[in-house]
Amino acid sequence: MLPTVIAISLVVSVLVYLGLFGFAVSQYRSSRQQQQTETVDPHSFSAKDQPETVYTTAELEYFDVLWQGEYGKWRSSDYSANDTAYTYVHGPYCPHDKHALGIQTVPKWVILTEHVWVCDACDRTYPYPDEELGDGTIIERAMHRRIKRKRQANQSG
Numbered sequence: 001m002l003p004t005v006i007a008i009s010l011v012v013s014v015l016v017y018l019g020l021f022g023f024a025v026s027q028y029r030s031s032r033q034q035q036q037t038e039t040v041d042p043h044s045f046s047a048k049d050q051p052e053t054v055y056t057t058a059e060l061e062y063f064d065v066l067w068q069g070e071y072g073k074w075r076s077s078d079y080s081a082n083d084t085a086y087t088y089v090h091g092p093y094c095p096h097d098k099h100a101l102g103i104q105t106v107p108k109w110v111i112l113t114e115h116v117w118v119c120d121a122c123d124r125t126y127p128y129p130d131e132e133l134g135d136g137t138i139i140e141r142a143m144h145r146r147i148k149r150k151r152q153a154n155q156s157g
């Protein structure tokens, strides 16, 4: 009887150990993959090109940092009659001093890391919303709404 109990508990502890190890490895792998797929340069944030002809600019605070938006057309006004106007977002910038923020990897727990936005000028850091930010369309949509409201306000006033 006793040898059986010992054998079973041995097997269970080995399984638990293997399970934990596997979990740790998978966590490590997923954090590595995230780093590789991320855009590190905050200024190539928008997939679009900065417009040459700008009608309206706006500033937006989102995820506790500042974003600049431009609404306009890609080419200079001589050629842009048939172009579609669009919203272009660049940033983020430090809300404290408006310096461009970089992305830094900081350790979190033993093998995990997380990202923060860091300001070179004042050394403040802001949490980087890995999951919520996605490809940045959430910022673009928010900026688009703000610029739309601003344009409407300008037209009526």
Ligand SMILES: [Zn+2]
Binding pocket: 094, 095, 096, 097, 098, 099, 119, 120, 121, 122, 123, 124
């Ligand atoms: Zn700053």
